[in-house]
Ligand SMILES: [Fe+2]
């Protein structure tokens with residue numbers, strides 16, 4: 051799938067506000083890819099597709115997991131806010147001809163992170179958190195930090211979103227905790 055095709059696809063699947071968010075995530079993902087030496091084309095495609103399942107109903111998401119039980123793994127057991135990334139990766143792989151495992155991984159873990167994140171995973175996670183329209187307290191600092199030290203920015207972003215989930219009384223996804231522990235240890239072991 052080309053970026054042009056991905057853009058058309060998501061334009062038809064998302065409301066205006068989320069489509070604008072998607073374009074902003076793409077812009078930030080490409081800038082981060084250029085800064086950190088990732089492939090800007092892959093970053094653009096992953097960003098364009100990351101929220102492609104966000105406006106599906108709970109029933110539609112569960113149906114996707116049911117129909118693709120092997121690749122969905124334990125998706126339905128994870129917290130519901132995580133589902134749209136997992137479902138988007140399944141749709142990309144099974145219906146839209148996206149076969150690049152790096153792109154699929156970045157889409158799949160964009161809400162939570164995971165243990166052993168690749169450069170592209172980190173870029174999409176951060177681009178989603180710091181896209182132009184985001185205005186939560188601390189976002190400006192994150193935008194600065196992600197161009198200076200991607201792992202430190204990721205660590206701060208994961209801490210903030212975990213806190214947000216906890217404050218809302220929502221279940222924490224174990225992948226987020228694993229991601230945080232992993233990035234903390236790689237920062238601690240820097241030489
Ligand atoms: Fe998302």
Ligand SMILES: [Fe+2]
Nearest residue numbers: 075100101178
């Ligand atoms: Fe998003």
